[in-house]
Amino acid sequence: MSGMRDIKRRIRSIKNTQQITKAMKMVAAAKLRRAQDKVSQARPYANRIQGVLSRLVEAAQDANHPLLETREVKHIGYVVITADRGLCGGYNANVIRKVNGQVKGRDDISLICIGRKGRDFFRRTGQKIEQDYVGLGEDISYGTAKEIAGDIMKIYEEGVFDEVHLVFNEFVSALTQRPTSMQLLPIPAEKSEDKGQQVQDSKTDPAPLYEFEPGMEAVLNELLPKYVENQIYRALLEAKASEQGARMTAMGSATDNAKEMIDKLTLSYNRARQAAITKEISEVVGGAAALG
């Protein structure tokens, strides 16, 4: 009898868990939709500014600006974007593993952690963390990205880093998130993937000779920080969408697993019940036979 009660208790507790995972899945799905909208709305600007930048850099070969100039690399910074919370499958682990592989045991690398999970992990491993941002919330505003980008550029210009990389989960679909690493600073002048975008973006113009107003230098001064801000903004949005996608998938399969377990336990509960009844009947029959 006690076996039956135990099984019943387990079924109840798994049902509770299942309700929670189901709710989390639904919440993540709703948030995913919002995050995805934001990503797609931010994309045109990102593409355009990338296009403008690569055309500009091409037109201004001899431009030198602190954010463009490559320095001898002594210290490298990694900006690591993770989630504040867990329960989202391999989402945080994937990014952390990617960074940890490159960073482990090197003291010329320090980190800027965005998101609690990454910060806590690297704090435990004792990697140097230059700056951290946690609790950014669900709605990433451009202002937030601007602030973070401002801090990063300031640190960079002070010479703490000679190179800054950005690592985050790129949103491919709700099921797939790709951990991506890209160079943020110095701004890479030529990248093959930008070229593709640029061709797509402005069909045929063969790098027009621009007139600059108020002057090339001034335009660069305005444009480059904007570009960095936008990179951060885009990465934050992609990471957010990825997080919700990963959480939705993880919670979906957790719900399925719970269902499977409940089915199995229900089966063994019924079996135990049947066995108990059979036992009782045979006792009754045995008792009657003894009397007769």
Add this chain to the structure above:
Amino acid sequence: MANKTYLLEVVTPERVVVTEDVEFTSAPGIEGSLGILADHAPMLTALTIGMLEYEAPGGKKEKLTVTGGFMEVSGDKVTILANAAEKTVEIDITRAEAARRRAQERIEIAPSSNEDLDLARAELALKRAILRLEAAKDKRFDAE
């Protein structure tokens, strides 16, 4: 008279505000207002806080507030990368009013705290708020 048209795009980091074929655009360049007709020479300019106006074929005029950014003119296309942009009908008057008051307060207390940076930022915020309020007022007169 049918003028030649070109594609005008106004995008902000958060969304696409305008994609339209237009005949004429007037933008708040950092060194003064700029008028752009079709076949303008390629150029790249920084923008300041001000009004962006454009005319679509058929005499339809539209006004937007722009709070700084860039304009790229190339070939048959004008792209405006604005920090923020709103059509006049989208302006939130109460929010702009609140921002104006906040900025003014900050400007008043700034000299005592002796923060140049804060003062500059408050002044920019004030400029943006005033622009939005004026644009919103314009819209109401247009409607009458």
